Amino acid sequence: MADTGEKPxxxxxxxxxxxxxxxxxxxxxxxxxxxxxxxxxILSSGIGGIVSWGGRAPAxxxxxxxxxxxxxxxxxxxxxxRSMGLxxxxxxxxxxxxxxxxLPVDANRPSRLEQLIEGAGEAGELGRAIxxxxxxxxxxKYNHLPHRQLNIERTAKRRILLVDQVVGDVSVDRAxxxxxxxxxxxxxxxxxxxxxxxxxxxxxxAGLRKGYLTGPASKGDVVMIDDAVSVASILEVVDEVxxxxxxxxxxxxxxxxxxxCYAAPFYAGWGVTEDHFGVYTKAILAGRxxxxxxxxxxxxxxxxxxxxxxxxxxxxxxxxxxxxxLIVAQQKAAA
Numbered sequence: 608m609a610d611t612g613e614k615p616x617x618x619x620x621x622x623x624x625x626x627x628x629x630x631x632x633x634x635x636x637x638x639x640x641x642x643x644x645x646x647x648x649i650l651s652s653g654i655g656g657i658v659s660w661g662g663r664a665p666a667x668x669x670x671x672x673x674x675x676x677x678x679x680x681x682x683x684x685x686x687x688x689r690s691m692g693l694x695x696x697x698x699x700x701x702x703x704x705x706x707x708x709x710l711p712v713d714a715n716r717p718s719r720l721e722q723l724i725e726g727a728g729e730a731g732e733l734g735r736a737i738x739x740x741x742x743x744x745x746x747x748k749y750n751h752l753p754h755r756q757l758n759i760e761r762t763a764k765r766r767i768l769l770v771d772q773v774v775g776d777v778s779v780d781r782a783x784x785x786x787x788x789x790x791x792x793x794x795x796x797x798x799x800x801x802x803x804x805x806x807x808x809x810x811x812x813a814g815l816r817k818g819y820l821t822g823p824a825s826k827g828d829v830v831m832i833d834d835a836v837s838v839a840s841i842l843e844v845v846d847e848v849x850x851x852x853x854x855x856x857x858x859x860x861x862x863x864x865x866x867x868c869y870a871a872p873f874y875a876g877w878g879v880t881e882d883h884f885g886v887y888t889k890a891i892l893a894g895r896x897x898x899x900x901x902x903x904x905x906x907x908x909x910x911x912x913x914x915x916x917x918x919x920x921x922x923x924x925x926x927x928x929x930x931x932x933l934i935v936a937q938q939k940a941a942a
Contacts, residue, residue, distance in 0.1 A: 659680065725897070842864060865881065
């Protein structure tokens with residue numbers, strides 16, 4: 608069932624690539640994804656293209672240099688099934704995505720992921736098999752937090768999870784969300800006669816960042832979840848998930864939980880989410896995301912057709928199923 612096909616949108620084999628200093632310094636393992644060639648400076652002569660990581664200022668500078676020099680440009684980012692530990696703690700990813708069109712979080716323009724979802728009609732069986740293994744093993748993008756029951760009050764009401772994100776999260780702005788999106792989500796939740804849980808972002812819990820809902824939510828009738836538990840543990844106790852652009856919404860879809868979106872993450876706009884974005888976002892997406900897609904078809908694109916997986920032990924290419932096995936083995940070893 609694994610996807611073993613080539614990804615023709617990747618840099619051609621043997622092409623010398625340039626990257627910004629922070630990419631070369633912070634991700635020395637990237638060369639294993641590009642024929643073990645050391646990444647050069649974006650100013651170097653003889654490079655055939657430039658790669659950038661994420662969507663912050665250095666990536667924008669790299670994209671401008673590529674345009675100025677008439678070179679091809681590829682966007683790089685972590686895959687949706689990344690690792691057991693956090694990147695900030697030094698955990699090397701098992702997967703990355705390489706996109707010649709745009710970032711998967713950017714709704715302003717088509718991405719290769721969007722095109723793969725559009726064309727994933729025959730891939731549902733593959734997506735189902737991957738989804739079942741992810742759900743069975745209680746996995747998400749990061750998998751370092753323990754599985755344990757949440758200590759929250761009982762209720763007879765419908766329980767809605769509102770997903771907070773950190774202020775300045777690139778995925779909020781790129782998904783055409785804003786502070787107002789979180790305010791609308793919170794207001795709708797408080798007016799719904801449901802029990803509203805707010806999942807605090809781990810960086811906010813640690814006091815490193817500020818969340819969009821941290822202040823406003825404290826004034827409403829909500830339950831804050833700041834337990835350091837896995838995504839799966841939280842999703843086991845909720846009836847719906849409302850989000851602006853977090854991957855938490857995708858995790859919920861994989862488990863059959865209804866999801867409402869207040870911006871346009873990659874999994875919105877395909878008929879599997881209840882979309883509450885405005886006229887402007889609908890206009891931006893007009894003519895794109897035109898087909899109705901199942902969660903399994905989206906899963907096939909996101910977990911198999913789009914990313915590249917490698918085992919950091921020997922840097923051999925693997926598939927999503929093997930990546931799942933490696934994460935589960937790491938969790939058992941750490942237990």
